Amino acid sequence: MSTSLQPKFKVAICGGGIVGLTLGVALSRYPDIEIAVYEAAASFKEVGAGVMIWGRTWRVLTLLGLQTSLRELAGVPTDGSGDRPFRYEYRRSDGGPDGHRIHQLNLPYKSHLYHRAHFLDIFIDRLPKYAANLGKRLQRYSQVETGPIKLTFTDGSKATCDVLVGCDGIKSVVRRLMCQEMAEKGQPEMLKYIEPVWTGEVTYRALIPASRLPEKNGETHPALQETKIHCIAYPIAAGKIINFGAVVTKPEAEGTIYDGPWVTESTAKEMAQDFAGWESHVQELIEVGIQQTRKPLRNGL
Known part of the structure; x- marks a missing residue:
């Protein structure tokens, strides 16, 4: 069977904030990976005001090819001549x-300084259109040893994936479900990490x-x-x-x-x-x- 006919590796990302969209943009660079970003809100948005980007993070963003767009957003020369200690x-x-x-x-x-909402827009523009799924709040997931992970959302819709990544914030549904599952399998101490x-x-x-x-x-x-x-x-x-x-x-x-x-x-x-x-x-x-x-x-x- 040719590579083009092989099923893609499916990654579901729960949460469309800075972390979720960064991961989505990074994985979308690989043609053998199919990504889906599920965001509970009706639109991608970021709570907060300012964000500082330090050197190590900037190197990652540069590897993703975002440096020119981010410098334009900051109002500094795109060649890096305006970057200062x-x-x-x-x-x-x-x-x-x-x-x-x-x-x-x-x-x-x-360091590079941004308004969070403007910063998030850079990633939204780079995310493949097929990958964005808005109004999707995860309700539960299930998995059997040999099959895919099955996702169920509060609106009744369903999806499957090979890997589920929780990027859904401090009140993470993914974390709660995972900790509950681990507790049921003999690790009750994991329950303390839910709240x-x-x-x-x-x-x-x-x-x-x-x-x-x-x-x-x-x-x-x-x-x-x-x-x-x-x-x-x-x-x-x-x-x-x-x-x-x-x-x-x-x-x-x-x-x-x-x-x-x-x-x-x-x-x-x-x-x-x-x-x-x-x-x-x-x-x-x-x-x-x-x-x-x-x-x-x-x-x-």
């Missing part, structure tokens, strides 16, 4: 309106138009400079938007189950209460932020 500025910000620098860390690595536990930390996220951070005394806000401030702020979308993240830690809550909603809307007033007394640079970011959210940080497997 990354620097962190650590500041003591909780001691009054002025604050002061503690340390500046100069890294030899280059993610709270780290005790809550992160605030906000998007801030760069135009709302005017110069003061001839100086631009630190979040618009090459150095980055902590709690954490950095420019995305070719410098037009500032991604701002701030973390509140509750040590007594670490390891507990968080029963509240995964992501909730927040307000500048709520965030300001947790960061009262911090330096003016931080207060400015809180005051002008838009699309503010509040999200508990969780540990999965």
